[in-house]
Amino acid sequence: MNKQTLLAYCLLLPGLGLIIVFIFVIISMALAQSVGYFNFSGSSTFTWQFWQQILADHQLSRAFFYSLKIATISAILSVSFAYPLALWLRDPFRGSQFVSSLLKAPLLVHGLVAAFLYVNFISFNGFLNQIFVHLGLVSRPIRMQNDSYGIGVIILQVWKQMPFALLLLTGAVQSIGHDITDAAKDLGAGAWTRFVKIILPLTLKALQAALIIIFIGAAGDYSFQIVAGPIDVSSLAQLMLRIQANDANGWNLSATVAILLMLTALIGSALLALITQQVIKWGAKR
Amino acid sequence: MNKPCTNRLITLLVIGFCCISLVLPFSLAMLWSLVDPGHPWSYPHILPPVLSLQRWVDIWTTTSLPQALLHSYLLAPCVALCSVLLALPTAYAFGRLEFPGKQAAQLISLLPLIVPSFVVALFFSSLLNVLGIYSRFLGILIGQTVLFIPYAIRILSVSFSLIRQEIIDATRDLGGGPITVFKTAYLPVLKPGLLASIIMIFILSIEEFAIAFVVGSPDFVTVPTILYSYLGYNFIRSNAAVVSLILVVPNIFLMLLMERFLKARNTAVITGKG
Amino acid sequence: MTSVLIDSVNVRFGDFEALRNISLNIDSGTFVTLLGPSGCGKTTLLKTIAGFTPLSSGKMLIGGKETHNLPPEKRDTAMCFQSYALFPHLSVANNLLFGPKQKKLSKQDQATRLQDIASQVSLTSQLDKFPPELSGGQQQRVALGRALAIQPGIMLFDEPLSNLDAKLRDSVRFEIRQLQKQQGFTAIYVTHDQAEALAMSDIVVVMNKGAIEQIGSPNDIYHRPINRFVADFVGAANILPAQVLEQHGNLYRVQTALGQLQVQSDQAPIAKQTYIFWRPEDMCFDGANASPNGQDNIFESRIIAKTFLGNITECLLDPLPHSHDDANTTLACDKKPSIRIQNLGFQRAEEGEQVLIRVPSSNIRFLAEAF
């Protein structure tokens, strides 16, 4: 190993080294607890019983599919809203700076606050219902709070995450030269063809990054779920915390949920990114 | 098709939508926060019967909100500083050195971003238990620092890579010592990156829910624990409205600040992807 | 094989007038160059023809068809970008086929088209590569081939050679002209390089500050520029303000800062006070052996600087006060001009030396510009 390489590795220690140790220890902690070690309430020995107990739990599979659904829909919806806006904001125009700041505002509103504002807005005597009643659309307010499909959570996820996707995609779209899109135009490509064949493939990396980050965030969501989520199904993070607090073997059981949550987030987001890549490549080739 | 005209139309549409999704909810929260404690806003009143600032006074004087703000706004700069300091050497290596395994190292540095935050928080608190670390402040500080180092690394390694070798060479050629080199070649390029990462981590730290909530509970109140208490468990609409509004104000200033520093920067700088 | 008719076109960006009252008639199959300094509006004009930039007023017909509201993808034009604008995520073959695919050509036709184009631009062996893997010259060919592939009536070139080195530039320039002659498309070519413009074009359009200064054949533009801008921009020129004193047939006597000069011109000056010009290569050092007809202008100068360029020698001259000069007719307004002279081969004259210079009166022309 030469001197410069050695120097580089030494420089990595305080930052990257810390990250590796921290994440490694935490994941090991979760893994160890899931198979019975660090048991705070019983004997710490190797056992599969927590895995068996959790995997047999009806709640877990519901939470799993629910979180998967929320994460996938939120990620896809966020980028679908962000794309047109990013394209529109590609060239600066009067007020575009203001508009893009406005669109980014939700990034700085705390998730719980957003959830509260939303619930306040759609509650039985909230603004939306009052408008509906006043317009004569309904005779009695509709009950929309904590809807059992998780629509509220998805709306909140999109509201909060779309600006993030927008940030990523605006950067990517702006880095495509105008000449490239002009060339496509010149060669006879209409707006949709240009989007599918030029812009999507050239912004694929940013798109995947946005999808992955939103998916992981939404799959591990707790704050939207507890305020605006359905009552009759938990998200994985909610289940994890509830099991940890309510069960005698809480730590060990929640460790299994934690590992499942981690796997869901990683594999799910990777799959989503991969599928997106395939779809876009197929679209560009066609 | 007239482009400016279409633009104006879409602008109006977007601003209108933002009003519905941003201004309206906040105005409603404002309305709720002004409900006079002596005259509850209840069915079938369409509007609150009496408005007063009493709730703001009550919340500020009787809850631990001031303490939570103090804790959070004390933690945030510490976290920002620690993260940036720890990230600097790594960022330098990423930005200015070539070494085997650099790409893998850069990918690994994103790990904290892809592990769900509540998993990190829960098992970090379990780790603190095992290690016997009782200081909540220290616990949150360590946890958040590690969680936010990736952001600092990404922003700063771009900054480091933007430093031009010619300028370093020219400074040395003209007789500048290490300090002069740092001042003329490094500092001007690093400064916006340093500021951007500090502000960004500051905001993230105040926003961060999982670690602050799980590690801090029950007695180390921070902004997120207060929020959880008022928006989740003890959900009373008027109080929730006051707390939400009080906590949004500093964020607006922080946003304006960040806008200034991040304006011209590519988003790849922030996220390290794309 | 498409003509372009541009009639009183204006393009404004906010308060900035990018194109002012442009009228231009381009015949089918001609090679037209838009020449001018940067910012003169030549690229804007090209993009207006391509349809990227909308007209603020005026009208434009391509192939006899009104282009109002016709988007770029519907026009019979193909553009070769200065930056090449290759699609980095597509292979060379897919870059070349991008246009034909949009035109919904059958697979069969696409394949033959690809073979044709690839051989025309000599890229047959590079088809599976991606643009970033190619050299600058190869990328340029892909850009050219991609535009050719849609068999457009009009090819638009936006300084396509500016990113190539000098040698390559010459050969590609030649290839483009060859292709144009073979295929017969109308070519509109933007450049700021006057040599390129003169070398390639049937017609040169000289532009300045958003307006057209002169339209003409390379010969016209070079030898009969209408004003100081064109004279100066295309090639080097010695330009002097002159006051017409008297006329004998086509021979004029004018007063300049160098003293009185004789100008032989079939075209009358547009005003008493106008400009005269001659090219540096239209004068020589042999003032001592002037022809006896008395129609040559001879004056004495000192050589300030001398540059040997291989095929020619260029000198900068400082004219000395004229011995026969009539002091009160000298144009006081002008400070003493310096004169450029270019002669073939190596010249013996030295810096600081005083020489007699000869400019034949038939080599001096009036510019159609008064002062």
Add this chain to the structure above:
Amino acid sequence: MKSLLLSLTVATLTFATTAQASDDLSNMTWPQVVAQAKKEGTVVWYNWFYQDRFRGEVKSFENHYGIKVIIPDGSHDANMNKFLAQSSRPTGDIDVLSLGGSDLAKFKPEKMLIGPLSNLLPQNNTLKYKMEGVDSKGYAVAYWGNQTGIAYNPSLISQKDLPQTLSDFSAYFAKHPGMFGFNYEKGGSGPAFFQSIVRNVVPDIDYQTAQPTANTMAKLTPAWKWFNQRRGQYIITASNSDSMTRLNGGEFAMVASWEDLTASLQKEGDISKAIKFYIPKMTMPGGGNVVMIPKNAPHPAAALLFIHWLTSAKTQVTFNKDFGSVPQNTESNSHYALVNKAERKNSSLWPDKPLSDAINKAFINHVIFH
């Protein structure tokens, strides 16, 4: 229950070293306790509800003795966990800990607490040391009485139509679907309601003594059937407070609630004064909370003095007035209560803690996530 047993084992090992504080207190006269308390200067009270309002209430204590009261914002479970996790440390953070009466069954008070308080407090004979069926043996003293019941909006249901029995509720649910709400987590009033239904549907279990065996739990199946048949006729809310907020908004006619929650929300102007509260004849549980001093309390004298103030007749009356809680000092009266003496007879005991927890869990599994 984070580290329950671990802490217990550690606690038993170390308690010998931390057992002096109680000896010190028991050797002091009351004026000495007051003087020592003033010297300590601070008392930290871990109470999991109404922290903000208690900060106002304790002002009179602070002003009288010059001792600062700190009330952290922890939740019930978090406070309990902290108490257990800290029990091994020589000095902890908690001076006074509030818990539900039945929580005392989870640990051995004499090993982890200072006391018995009944020997240390001057007004010992007017106080209660037994709560929700658990005898603290004098180590924990009641300071808060609360009653679950149903809060209703008189403009949507009149007093005479209020459902009283199981069949009344069945009939009301069928006739007015979606007008009744209760929670299943974040607050105990919802669980109190469904436990009450469970007891009425399955009456042949002794809920005070039965253990949550498989056999007992199997017997409860008809109760889950009762709820599942009526799914959609009642609404599950997010929390106690959510129930009340939505009752106030006109969404519900009735919600499960606490007497003290209803009263204090009205007092604070968060809900309409028109909202009323009743205990149905099918009975709903009432209970209370107790305070105690951990062995490793940093300010034991101040803690004792604070408990003395907290349980005094005067403070208890104030709480009754401000919060609607039931006074726990026999010397204080309760005219500010929301329900009259006759109706108070409908109050029942909570089921035994393990069974109660098992019922809640089974309700979540069989009804909520059904």
